[in-house]
Amino acid sequence: MAHVYETVGLERAAQLRGDPETLGRLLRRTDARLLPLGELAVPVRGRDGPRLAFLPATHWRADGDAPPLFLGFLEGRPVFAAAASAGFTPPDAAWVELRTVGSLLPAPEAGVAALARALLHWHARSRFCGRCGSRTETGEGGFVRRCPSCGLEWHPRVDPAVIVLVHDGPHVLLARAPRFPEGLVSVLAGF
Numbered sequence: 001m002a003h004v005y006e007t008v009g010l011e012r013a014a015q016l017r018g019d020p021e022t023l024g025r026l027l028r029r030t031d032a033r034l035l036p037l038g039e040l041a042v043p044v045r046g047r048d049g050p051r052l053a054f055l056p057a058t059h060w061r062a063d064g065d066a067p068p069l070f071l072g073f074l075e076g077r078p079v080f081a082a083a084a085s086a087g088f089t090p091p092d093a094a095w096v097e098l099r100t101v102g103s104l105l106p107a108p109e110a111g112v113a114a115l116a117r118a119l120l121h122w123h124a125r126s127r128f129c130g131r132c133g134s135r136t137e138t139g140e141g142g143f144v145r146r147c148p149s150c151g152l153e154w155h156p157r158v159d160p161a162v163i164v165l166v167h168d169g170p171h172v173l174l175a176r177a178p179r180f181p182e183g184l185v186s187v188l189a190g191f
Contacts, residue, residue, distance in 0.1 A: 007115055009108035010079070012072040017141035023070050026078040032057035033077055034068060035116050036084035041095035042113045043084075050101050052109045053093035054079075069119050069142025074108055081116035081142075083124070097181055119143070122156045130154075163189040 016022050026032060033054040036043060043053035057080050060068050068080035089095060098117055102110045119142055126145045129136050134149035146153050165187050166173040174185040 005102060005111055005114035006107070007072075007111035010072045010074050010112055010115070013070075014143075017070060017143060023067075023141055026070065027057050027060070027068065027080060029057070029078055031077045033074075033079050034060050035071075035079065035081045035112065036088065036090060037081060037116055037120050038084045038088070038095045040097060040117060040121070042098050042101070042117065043090040043093040044096045044101055044105075045090075045093040050096070050104050052105065052113060053090040055090055066123065066138045067142075069116065069123075069138075071112060071115055071119075071142075074112060079112060081112075081120060083120055099186075100181060100184060119156060126154070161189065161191050163187060 016026070034057040035052060035054055036059075044050045045053045057068070057078070060080070060082055066082075068082040071079045071081055073079065098113055102113065105113065123138065123142070123145070127136060128134065129147035129150060129152055131152045132147060132150040134147050136145045136147050138144070139146045139153070144153055144155055173188065175188055176185045180186070
């Protein structure tokens with residue numbers, strides 16, 4: 001059984017990440033999609049079950065913000081992610097915390113949303129170099145941070161994690177962290 005947040009169906013195309021010209025061409029493709037994220041929330045719409053509210057990638061404008069992150073190809077189309085501007089909501093969509101809707105999304109969309117959220121969270125907390133304190137830059141389509149002053153390069157951390165189901169027949173042990181939205185519980189998990 002696949003985990004709901006696996007990136008099933010996403011061709012990551014890592015070989016293209018180091019070529020800014022190729023990434024620019026992919027971003028300009030008419031079929032390219034952009035997933036805006038608001039903090040830890042994803043935009044969702046749909047009547048017959050939730051779906052991510054992707055936008056045409058042309059929605060992103062280079063106005064001094066970091067370039068959108070290249071996640072790869074989903075169903076043959078380039079997919080990017082970017083932090084949404086304050087106050088922005090995609091048309092006919094609502095912001096929903098990913099943990100509350102992830103298991104209801106189609107598997108490929110849940111995986112893309114989890115990857116986008118993790119990368120944007122990492123970028124938001126990696127703006128300055130840990131060695132010299134200079135402002136860092138995004139590289140490799142969003143999978144590297146670089147310091148232009150001292151040359152330090154680093155990648156998102158991949159930490160081992162565990163999730164367990166403790167049960168006794170039909171009874172399951174669930175937990176609730178203080179930061180969870182009201183009504184959300186989880187099986188036991190952590191790093």
